[in-house]
Amino acid sequence: MRPEYGMGDIVQMKKQHPCKKSEVFQITRMGADIKIKCQGCGAVIMLTRQDFEKKLKKVVSRSEEH
Template identity: 70%
Template sequence: MDYKLNDIVEMKKTHPCKKSNQWQIIRMGADIKIKCLGCGAVVMFPRREFEKKLKKVIV
């Protein structure tokens, strides 16, 4: 999949806040940092793990 900084992505599992499963990419590199659009929580994944959990790129 093709994704870049500030893209909105949908993950396979919803966030425990239950408000959204949409996230914004806020940092890219060897690790990828994403921010929940429902509650604002920030999570960092290694790139390989992020790509496994990614469902689709929305914007």
């Protein structure tokens, strides 16, 4: 089953960000690639959709924009 996620959603990844502050990220861009922003340090990471779905653990909260 494929998790439902969209722009602005807060997601939890399987591994913690190297900053050690958070494993929670906000989706800031969607397309062939997905850009996520660390909620601990503010770093921006771009992943392919396939890598993102492999590393995604769960959707923590949905954006009001949906």
